[in-house]
Amino acid sequence: MPRLFKKAALIIFLIASAMVPVLAWDDVGHKITAYIAWQSMSPRARENVIKILRAAPEDSHLAAFYKSYGSEPEDTRKREYFMLVSTWADIVRDRAFENRYKKYHKGPWHYSDTFWRQADGKAQILTRFEEGGQGVTRLFESEKILRDAGSSNAEKAIAIGWIMHIGGDIHQPLHASARVTDLEPKGDQGGNLFLLTPQGTARENQVNLHWFWDSIVGRNIPLRGETCERGYIEPIAQNMMKKYPYSKMQNRLSLGKYDSWQAESFKLNPTMVYSPDLIRGQLPPAKYRKNAFRVAEEQLALAGYRLGETLNRIFDN
Numbered sequence: 635m636p637r638l639f640k641k642a643a644l645i646i647f648l649i650a651s652a653m654v655p656v657l658a659w660d661d662v663g664h665k666i667t668a669y670i671a672w673q674s675m676s677p678r679a680r681e682n683v684i685k686i687l688r689a690a691p692e693d694s695h696l697a698a699f700y701k702s703y704g705s706e707p708e709d710t711r712k713r714e715y716f717m718l719v720s721t722w723a724d725i726v727r728d729r730a731f732e733n734r735y736k737k738y739h740k741g742p743w744h745y746s747d748t749f750w751r752q753a754d755g756k757a758q759i760l761t762r763f764e765e766g767g768q769g770v771t772r773l774f775e776s777e778k779i780l781r782d783a784g785s786s787n788a789e790k791a792i793a794i795g796w797i798m799h800i801g802g803d804i805h806q807p808l809h810a811s812a813r814v815t816d817l818e819p820k821g822d823q824g825g826n827l828f829l830l831t832p833q834g835t836a837r838e839n840q841v842n843l844h845w846f847w848d849s850i851v852g853r854n855i856p857l858r859g860e861t862c863e864r865g866y867i868e869p870i871a872q873n874m875m876k877k878y879p880y881s882k883m884q885n886r887l888s889l890g891k892y893d894s895w896q897a898e899s900f901k902l903n904p905t906m907v908y909s910p911d912l913i914r915g916q917l918p919p920a921k922y923r924k925n926a927f928r929v930a931e932e933q934l935a936l937a938g939y940r941l942g943e944t945l946n947r948i949f950d951n
């Protein structure tokens with residue numbers, strides 16, 4: 635294919651994917667992580683978690699997602715409910731439900747950015763920046779709520795929603811990074827300011843680096859028309875578990891060390907995210923896209939095992 639045409643085709647493909655809201659790390663990625671977590675959980679931990687979630691405050695709508703009847707076996711319904719719960723923190727972004735939005739939406743909880751500058755191919759960490767998100771703090775806080783005998787089940791349900799969601803987000807390297815450049819002196823907001831489309835592209839057609847990583851699974855493994863969501867997500871998650879089995883990941887779990895999870899995720903930025911072949915205003919080349927997907931798969935699997943074991947420690951000991 636002529637270069638120009640190939641590039642145009644790719645841009646159209648990327649933009650078309652951007653228009654399918656269901657295909658984002660925020661949805662597919664979180665559900666994959668939750669599926670893997672569920673597989674790692676003991677029957678007792680699962681039982682306790684579901685019981686608590688169903689006691690969630692009514693105005694959070696978290697309890698209402700559970701399908702108490704249906705043609706699927708009960709265990710499948712519980713697993714799917716748990717997977718949906720991992721996306722609750724994004725569901726509450728919907729301003730159409732104003733009260734729920736005001737009470738539960740917390741933008742800065744979804745990330746914990748390390749500010750840094752790239753110098754001679756190395757990351758120079760900048761410490762004098764203030765607002766870098768509260769992801770790590772909220773993970774510690776959620777675990778504290780879950781372990782506190784004085785917490786109500788309603789409070790614990792919200793904490794499970796957050797721990798499952800932030801625990802996934804923090805494994806997306808760009809939820810742990812704010813790169814500072816001359817163009818972005820206050821940081822690039824996890825790559826949101828780093829455009830992959832050429833200068834002058836109409837706003838609605840722009841795509842950025844954050845979006846590229848958020849939507850990486852859906853772009854690499856597109857959802858086919860008639861496949862139901864379960865038929866789509868399960869095989870992807872199972873394949874990731876085969877590629878990155880628990881036996882090979884179990885010595886990397888660092889349970890309870892949420893700052894280590896963040897630091898590890900951040901470290902991928904200077905090498906795998908802002909690698910020399912990534913150029914502003916251009917879509918990443920094939921080799922970059924391939925490496926990025928591999929990194930994302932490993933991060934999603936790791937997040938799943940970590941969260942599953944975290945819940946086992948709290949709810950089955």
Ligand SMILES: [Zn+2]
Nearest residue numbers: 660724744803
């Ligand atoms: Zn999020």
